[in-house]
Amino acid sequence: VNTKLSRQLHPPHKHIYFFLYCFDPLSVESKKAATVVLLLNSTEEDVLAKACDAIYKFASKGDENKLMLLELGAVEPLFKLISHEDPIVRRNATMVLGIMTSNNDVKKLLRELDVTNSVIARLVPEEDIIIHEFASLCLAHMAVEYTSKVQIFEQGGLEPLIRLLSSPDPDVKKNSAECIYHLVQDFQSRAAVRELNGISSLLELLKSEYPVIQLLALKTFGVITNDRETRVMLRENQGLDHLLKILETKEFNDLHVEALAVIANCLEDLDTMQLIQEKGGLKKLLSFAEISTIPEFQKNAAKAIAKTAYDPENRKILHEQEVEKCLVILLGADNDGTKVAASQAVSAMSENLASKDTLGIQGIPQLVQLLSSDNEEVNEAAATALVNLTTSHPSNASVVAEVDGIEPLINLLSAKRDGAVANAATVLMNMATQEPLRISIQNHGVMNAIVEPLHSTNSIVQSKAALTVAAISCDADARTELRNAGGLVALVKLLHSRHDEVRRNACWAVMVCGSDEPTAAELCRLGALDILEEINLSTGRKNNFSKGALDKLLDNNLPQKYSQMGYLSCNNIIADGFYDYGQVKPGVKLLSLEELTAQELDDHLAVVLKRKGKKEEEKPKEEEVVEPVASKVQMEVIPEKTLWLPPFDPILPEYITEASKAILPLATTKEQVVALAQFVVDKMGGPIERDKLHEFSWELHISEIEFELKCNVVPIGKINKGTFYHRALLFKVIADRIGIGCSLISGEYNRAWNEVKLVDDSPHGIPGLLLPPQEYVVDLMYKPGHLMKQRSAEIDHYKRI
Structure with a gap:
């Protein structure tokens, strides 16, 4: 800018040439700066003025000279001279101080000397314009630092x-505008600018012929328009017209970026948005953004759209102006900052359903490409946009898959930025609500990739990763992959989280993962049951999924459930490999069947096993219709090691076949229950007289089987003399196979019983009346098949000694 500040400097030289005219016509030349600095203490005004002038020329040559003057002690006497009564001395001293404050060391000393009040005093109208110029320059340099900024404001510097x-x-305009720009970084100064009618003065600077002055005014507006009150005043003073005019003028392209930043702030207000639209400014703005070749302008345009789009009414206006077309263009820009800002704008616009539809078709392909960018901030912003586009929008989720977005999303699960990881997991979760997409995601190896986010220390990442597991683990193969990848360890660890959302989502994931026996068993082995029990006992930590997770684990690990709770419902179908270990206390580990089988023979109660033999596997197909398919025991594949199998039980399948043929043809459930009870009693040693129960030596029989097998685990089919809990277990096993609903309850002192629900016959004279089912306990000991109504004395006698 060709202002007076750009006056031609004197040719460079190393010395100060100072001519002192005494009374005699003799000139004295001084070539040492120290000598001239000493003259600053003179009492003669002419000497002071010329010394200051010489020092000004010397200091103008560069920072080294300013440091030399500082070391020579020139700053303090110069500071005193800016308040000198002689106007020329005052002017020359102010000029020196103005240019010297560009040096940081000089500024530090001036702060210590507390010069701001004296410099502000030089801004009064009575002072010379040159004093105004250099005093404002001094303040502009000083205002960069926070302490000086506060001092200038508190000492009333803003008004002048x-x-x-x-x-x-x-x-003067340039220096004053620059100082004000630094001051308004503080909110107090922003409010004061409005109160002192600074808005109109700043708007006038936009008309300046000097771009640097216009730029400072725009930068100042860019700060103060963060306040709504300023935006209103700017609108009332027709400031938007000035801003739009700058954008429309090609010669002002170096001001376009800053002008756009101010407009971006103003667009946050609906009234301003509507005004700009009415003037055609919004359409022009979007057009500028599309065709501009200036990266900063494009980036600021995208930021402006993002800011504006946070208001729902503004989103409607932007959609009407087809903002989506502009955003798609900006997503393809070469500048990473523009891509980030455009992705953020897409995220904001996705709150508008119509825009969500449009951007889903046009924007998702671009966003998926950005997922593979080398810039991690771009990755994160693109993933965030995809989160908003796919949430509650199945068709957009499908588009992500169609444009090969699954692989880059899974790759992002190992990104360094937590936001990118969390957002990628969320998009995958949104997609997984559709089964074909979920299967595709699973086939891309997501369960191995999700393990690392589960181990994250960031609670948001943990939460989203757990949700992703919950969304994808509804498939047995996915659960197996997660189990083999070690993901269950991290999932159980998240149950301990202090963050409510993390703990809730972890419970949800455990509930889903616990849907098959092998995974449920592994979760129990890792301690999930104990943690869930603890959570459910706490009113502050339990959640909507903690009880469901506990129930699901137990329902799919029936040996654990029966040992811990002493109860199996009619919905708990006993599968191959079930064993009755007996009651265990909370916190006590339930040994696996393999571990129990490996133990040495002891005198403790036998572990009763329900395990069918090979003969059942070779049964004709017509028999398979009678017996539902049994669940498989977890078999871990161990290379070069023989697989472990539970003890062989050839008799149980024969029992099931025999019972099926005899019982299923019976007409009513009640008849089937009675017949099954009689069948079980026959196989387990027959009925026993109540008074002679102590003579029924079932313990010796069980011991003989243990000795024969050299094992504490006894197959249920080999027991010919069984007591309450043997008979109740056999009844439940066969009932589950032939479709009779019954529960199994364990009591004390080796007592156990079965409960069934039966509907009594309708009372006479009321044909067709359906009565609610009644619960009965089935007698398997004294009167085989006798049905005892709940809450009766005979039931109490049956359950207890």
């Missing part, structure tokens, strides 16, 4: 600086 914005001298 605003007044000087109307100075006829462009340098």
